[in-house]
Amino acid sequence: MTEFLTAAVGFILAMLALGLVSILRGPGDADRMMAAQLIGTGGIATLLLLGTVANLPAAIDVALTLALLATFASIAFVKKGLSSLEADGSASTETT
Amino acid sequence: MSIATIFEIVLAAVVLGLGIWTIVVRETYSATVGYVAYGLLVALIWVRLDAIDVALTEAAIGGGLGGVLLLGAAARLRDSEPTVADAPGKAVRVCAAILSALTAAALAGAVLVLPDPAPTLAPAAASNAWATSLANPVTNVLMAFRAMDTMLEKVVLLLAIIGVWSLTPDSAWGGRPGPRHQADPHSVLVFLARLLPPIGIVVGIYIFWTGANHPGGAFQGGAILAAMWLLAIMAGLADTPPVRSRWLRLVLIAGPGLFLVVGLAGLLFGAAFLSYPPAQAKPLILGIEVAMILTIAATLGLLLAGAPERSARQ
Amino acid sequence: MSRVPLLAHGTGDMVWLPIEESNMSGSSGTPDANAGVIAGGFWWSATSRAAWFVCLWLVLAGADPADIPAAAAAVAAATWTSLRLLEPRTARRSVRAIGQLVLLFLYHSVVAGADVARRALDPRLPLRPGFVAYPTRLSSGIRRNVFTTLTSLLPGTVPTGEENGQLVYHCLDVEQPMVAELAAEEAALVRALYND
């Protein structure tokens, strides 16, 4: 079972890498922002599998933290950051 | 070659590739996205190295606050990017390349000449855990065996916030940091900001509390709480407090202040500065950590919110 | 790639709805917040939310008497924040209908994933992407957010915003009966949570 789960981790990680290649190519910012989401989901799956394989229950807590904060990069993307009023005003991306 | 080794090679290759891409790509924004993704993957490496405490920190900072900070900075830089497009000269580039190569060589050399087995204080830390009756060795090192370093780290956080606040224009001094965020109250961002923070609070306090015996602790928990606070701020559901608020300042110094008081008490009544009487070690450490999680959450949140921009009445 | 011109793009006049100035009053600006929430309803929802947070704590940390101070602080802080951010409101919920909604959702999720996977792996790449407008009867605000969040996880649909009071979905295949599926989902949601 350990071998199978380790192989699954490796496979998912390889998929993650391939997906990253296609996303980071762009062309737009929106494409690139998907990278954070992809790593979020793939990373959670990898951590859960890794926690089971290596018998590290605390890895589950790392996955929990990732799942909780997975949205933040995308929120920063639509808000264009916290700092400047001008940038904030132009962030019409989340009005309806 | 076992499957685990193959997995490690894949992981290292992905992280290295992403790192190189982050350096090579020319646009600030893309590099930032690459770096955020890189940070999340590095958390996987820390888990693989059994350094779960570090992985938690990496996930909490890299996944939450770091991304917000860096992407905001990149969005700000993007407007000014064409003006700084004048590339550095050839001599500067060659010097930078030589310097980088030397640094890499020095690091590689240091790793290669490490004696085998590497010198470690881990068994000593593990065998003295009885002194604090906390089971997490990392917490023991941070809060007892190397308490001085940890206390000074918190003082550094305080200095950082003073540094940010010192950029305040006179007209806004004492006011609220950052812009007042406004968002369409029906947007999905506001929806998330209504749902997630209570869950995040429970998770953050859990990560903090479990730090006594398992990986976790005040810094990771505080980072999660700060992220939840920022989410509410970014959705316009909360505002940053005015920096002249006495409560706020009390919270900001609570962690290092209590740490210092306990340390001085150790000097007066005990063996040395920052020595805990064994019977009270655990409650004292927990007390410091409770003050610390509040301080860390407030400090990290305010560091990201930036310098005061508006008068307190606004 | 064909795009069905169901919608005029580029309504430039975005409206910023300002939130009232009262700090931290999370409920401000939601028109569907029930005006008169009776005191009993408030305590009922405070208790039920606290119970959920207790469950979350027990799942995370396990049941250990030594944890009680931390658990109490966490549950109290979470409940207080939750009541501030999301005003309690009264709507009849039906456990059975929630169960049906969950089953429908899981079923649709599997069909969704299989459908997207089939299209991705098919050598001919059978995509007919485009926008579809869906007229919803849900009031805007939380209810609509819950609906779009649910449906964003479903077969070939991603909500991309609202236009003229209609939800705009991007679909992988506009020839599929998307509107009917969305309507079924909405009906299940209304039966489960918003049956007032």
Added chain:
Amino acid sequence: MSLLRDIITIVAVSAGAFFFLAGTVGLLRFPDTLTRLHALTKADNLGLGLVVLGLLPQAASLRDGFKLVSIWLLGLLAGATVSQLIARAARQGESAR
């Protein structure tokens, strides 16, 4: 009994890995931002769900199982929110052009 558990794990985790594969292929082949968003969020969330389902029989206790499910639910909420945020940004970027 442990054989049955292992079979469930192998079947579900393999299915989850398949959806990760499909999502990646979609990311590589789909033509524009919005269609790729479909590939990312749909296939990934199902992939994560199946991995969680596969790990449930291996969980040490009932509590660990609930924890895994909570992580999946948080992941679903994150995926659903992110896809809407990015979709909105992408559509407005398109209409602005």
